Amino acid sequence: MASFTRAEIGRQLKKNTDMMVAAAVLGIVLLIIIPLPPLALDLFLTISIAVALLIMLITMFTTEPLQFSVFPSLLLVTTLYRLSLNISSTRLILGEAQAGKIINAFGQFVVGGNYVVGAIVFIIITVIQFVVITSGSGRVSEVGARFTLDAMPGKQMSIDAEFNSGLIGEEEARDRRRKLQREADFFGAMDGASKFVRGDAIAGIVICVINIIGGITIGVLQKGMGMAESLQTYTILTIGDGLVSQIPAVLISTASGILVTRATTDASFGTDLTRQFLNFPKILFIVAGILLIIGFIPAMPGIVFFILAGCAGFLGYSLLKEQKQKVIQSREEEAKKQVQEQREPENVLQLLETDPLQIEIGYNLITMADDKSGGDLLQRLTVVRRQAASELGIYVRPIRIRDNLQLPPNRYVFKIRGEEIDGGELMPSHLLALNPTGQDVVISGIPTTEPTFGLPAWWITQDMREQAEIDGLTVVDCSTVLVTHLTEFIKKYSHELLGRQDVKELLDVVKETNSAVVEELVPDLMTVGEVQKVLQSLLKENVNIKDIISILEALGDGARINKDPDFLIEHVRAALARSICRSLLNAENKLQVITLHPKLEKLMADSVQPTQLGPYPVLEPQLARRVLEKIADVVEKAAGRGYAPVLLCSPRLRLPLKRFLARQMPSTAVLSLNEIIPEIEIEAVGTVVMDES
Incomplete structure (x- = not known):
């Protein structure tokens, strides 16, 4: 029962440490006001020395400054504590001509019968602390804070680069950024906290002078002492008081200097000292020879x-x-390791892993991904991933960039799960000039084709940029070309990048704040794979899935009626009708549509038949070709007049018609009448009509 009680007391103390610390700080302030008896003063002075020793030993065993990040605040508290004890001891010295056993013992031991020698020793200790230790640690803190703040942008870019290249995860990157910020705050706080110790040293000298002068005056005028007796009595007590205060101050100042001057390492101060000090045994022979001479x-x-x-x-x-x-032992271990590696079977499982999205570049493009060479590609990939999350609602995993010597020097390729999908060529020392207006422009550059949209362009040198912009051309650098291409590539193939594990993680994130939506749907009504198929179908038609809550709620309602994937896709699209329509509006907030002639729409609807890929219009080859040509012709004419039309049809025909157009016209949006919201203004810009023949 007794052990249980002690355990309970220990837990309560740990739980209320914040209250105890707050009470202790308030108690320090009360020491300034409340007179202390000599015995209590001895106790508090002993605590001061013990705390100073503890702080110094902690700094010697830390491996990096942030392990003792509370030190700046602790420095303020200990300084206030020592000054409070100084006030209490001064009250006793001047009022009673004695201040406890510790102060008297320190004074007698140091003075040794000669208070002039004691005073000189005290002054030397104070000067050492004030001029050497405190001044040096303060300067190191100031420089450390300045260098840390100056290096923060570079360190943050390095963290982003490692995160984008896949070397570290998102959680580790977040922890590194937080640690970097704490390090800057620590050195900044140490720069200011060092002023506390400097002020403490000055206050100690002033208090000693006051004690000696005031003590002699009180001793002679009030207590009837002789001048010699009064001088000896109050000088011994004052020197003892100063030493009791300055010794903890010196210990804490030394701890401050050790903490701010240490580099981040994996060992304590003592271990580093012995390991590095004795790392060059040949030097000891030279030292031995000099000492012998x-x-x-x-x-x-x-x-x-x-x-x-x-x-x-x-x-x-x-x-x-x-x-x-x-050396001999390391060689033997290396030989054993090589023999063991030769005997062990090769681990081929790592060779089977593929990245969802990967960029391979030729050797001329390596500088674009090298921070030291001024390349900013790694940092801009972070923007691409954020843009994908904002515009598409998907989480793109860190994009790896690898150099491939088998590629042409200026070429880059995009790979999805190891398969090359798209690519282009860049000229790192040039800029790309685009002609978005299509006007006739004469420019002395290297003709090329812009890789993202296939626009005519020219590679120009830096000195030609100003003239090209005057001529109305859009000039971009190589990183912008690649990043723009990558952005459109992700939009086009986002449905392939959305894996089942990505959907699982997405559902876990939603579950943290909207658990009812996920628990109702998965796994009772649908599996993760079925949810993935619906999301992939939406992405394939450039539908933003950022409103995942509405999508999951629509799936939960629709899956109770019919679990057919096509039905669920159309049901979700109806729930997202507002965002789908608004994404297709023109600058005048109008939805420009192309409709099918009723006869053609009836022909297409009657030809829909179930297939392995879902409902699909099954037409005769020649008729199917004519229908495609007619639709393409109307869309092309509308685009020539500056429209960006969508194809409007009945709800029953929408998904089969989209599949019918997917191969020849993948970028043409197809809407059903159910997806048109009432407040949208519709403008018909064309109708697809078949020839009577």
């Missing part, structure tokens, strides 16, 4: 130098022998 000088204490020379030589010999044994 100095020992033979007649005026020197030869025995001391001979002993140190012998110790240095023996230590160097031992370390050199140990290094040779380590």
